[in-house]
Amino acid sequence: MKTETAIAHAGSAAALAKILQITPGAVSQWGEHVPELRVYQLRNLRPEWFAQEKAA
Template identity: 60%
Template sequence: MKKIDAIALAGSKAKLARLLKVSKGAVSQWGEDIPELRALQIEKLLKNKKHLLNHKEA
């Protein structure tokens, strides 16, 4: 997962950091591709968010 995509999914770098319970500095230190375990964590945490958003649209 690309860092720019993860930030877009979360809404901002600050929101992504809060979601993962890390500092904004930690997010900034990632390269273009984020660490694999963080990508899995983001997908798992945001899966529920996407489900709720899709459910509200129905």
């Protein structure tokens, strides 16, 4: 998942950080893609964000 997509789903980098219980600074260090373990965490916390992937 691209970082910009995850931020868009959450509404902001700060909101994404709050969902994952990390700092906004950690999110800003990710680069283009969300780290694999954070994607796993998001799949469990926000499965609706991945619903389109399953349909494709």
